Amino acid sequence: MKELNDVEVIINNKRYTLCGYESDAYLQMVASYINDKYDLFKQQDSYARLETDIKNTLMQINIADDYFKEKEKVRTLEDELEAKNNELFDIKHEVISLQTKLDELKKELDKEKEDSIEAQKQIVKLETELKEREHKK
Amino acid sequence: MKELNDVEVIINNKRYTLCGYESDAYLQMVASYINDKYDLFKQQDSYARLETDIKNTLMQINIADDYFKEKEKVRTLEDELEAKNNELFDIKHEVISLQTKLDELKKELDKEKEDSIEAQKQIVKLETELKEREHKK
Numbered sequence: 001m002k003e004l005n006d007v008e009v010i011i012n013n014k015r016y017t018l019c020g021y022e023s024d025a026y027l028q029m030v031a032s033y034i035n036d037k038y039d040l041f042k043q044q045d046s047y048a049r050l051e052t053d054i055k056n057t058l059m060q061i062n063i064a065d066d067y068f069k070e071k072e073k074v075r076t077l078e079d080e081l082e083a084k085n086n087e088l089f090d091i092k093h094e095v096i097s098l099q100t101k102l103d104e105l106k107k108e109l110d111k112e113k114e115d116s117i118e119a120q121k122q123i124v125k126l127e128t129e130l131k132e133r134e135h136k137k
Numbered sequence: 138m139k140e141l142n143d144v145e146v147i148i149n150n151k152r153y154t155l156c157g158y159e160s161d162a163y164l165q166m167v168a169s170y171i172n173d174k175y176d177l178f179k180q181q182d183s184y185a186r187l188e189t190d191i192k193n194t195l196m197q198i199n200i201a202d203d204y205f206k207e208k209e210k211v212r213t214l215e216d217e218l219e220a221k222n223n224e225l226f227d228i229k230h231e232v233i234s235l236q237t238k239l240d241e242l243k244k245e246l247d248k249e250k251e252d253s254i255e256a257q258k259q260i261v262k263l264e265t266e267l268k269e270r271e272h273k274k
Contacts, residue, residue: 011194018198030201056193057148061155063200064167070207077214084221091228098235105242112249119256126263133270 012038037062149175174199 002021009016009031018027037059041047047055139158146153146168155164174196178184184192 011197014190014194016191016194022202026205027198030198030205033201033205034197053151054153056196057151057153059193059197060148060171060200061164061167063197063204064170065159067200067204067207068163068167068170070204070211073211074207074214077211077218081214081218081221084218084225088221088225088228091225091232094232095228095235098232098239102235102239102242105239105246109242109246109249112246112253116249116253116256119253119260123256123259123263126260126267130263130267130270133267 011035034059034063148172171196171200 004019004021005024007018007020007022007024007027009018009027011031011034020027022030041055041059041062050058141156141158142161144155144157144159144161144164146155146164148168148171157164159167178192178196178199187195
């Protein structure tokens with residue numbers, strides 16, 4: 001079970017103590033991500049002139065936009081993964097089919113080789129018989 | 138090229154006009170996502186007693202947390218996809234190797250069948266010779 005932690009973060013130059021199950025490292029990463037966004041916003045001259053309220057909403061929309069973009073990536077990757085799984089399923093069937101053909105061919109070859117030994121024996125037998133007849137003449 | 142749009146959204150009961158390249162549908166989805174978070178927050182009695190500043194920071198952290206969770210999903214899916222691609226690469230090699238074996242075996246079988254026809258001809262020839270000798274006696 002995860003432990004409840006008190007974690008201190010600094011966001012937009014203000015100190016907050018957060019109480020939750022997330023690790024200190026994770027919350028520092030989240031804080032740093034939000035602070036980077038504030039830095040980018042503040043680089044725009046027009047940002048300073050906005051009301052606090054719209055500043056907050058813009059920040060929320062900006063983070064939510066990152067979220068939805070990742071969500072879209074997840075969807076795309078899930079589709080790709082499904083396609084790969086289907087491809088793998090088909091190719092695994094192909095492997096089984098090829099192995100079955102290979103086994104059948106090996107059996108046919110073994111049978112053919114056995115028949116060949118029999119035929120060679122038969123030839124030797126007939127040749128011997130012919131030679132014996134030759135001698136009996 | 139995308140067009141610049143003015144889109145009106147309502148977030149936390151306030152109307153905002155956003156100017157950007159995102160579609161109206163996309164921004165309404167984002168607004169609805171943020172409003173759902175406000176609704177959840179407001180269900181907690183303690184939320185009302187918080188200062189506006191901490192309320193905003195909590196919202197930012199909450200959305201950023203969703204973002205990082207999706208980002209983690211993307212990482213996991215990318216790893217899975219890489220593993221599948223490696224598996225596919227290996228299995229495609231196996232298919233090629235099986236097809237090569239199959240071709241070799243087919244050639245061997247054809248050779249064996251040709252030899253068998255030759256052996257049968259030889260047997261027939263020898264048997265005929267033997268019969269002829271029989272008649273000449």
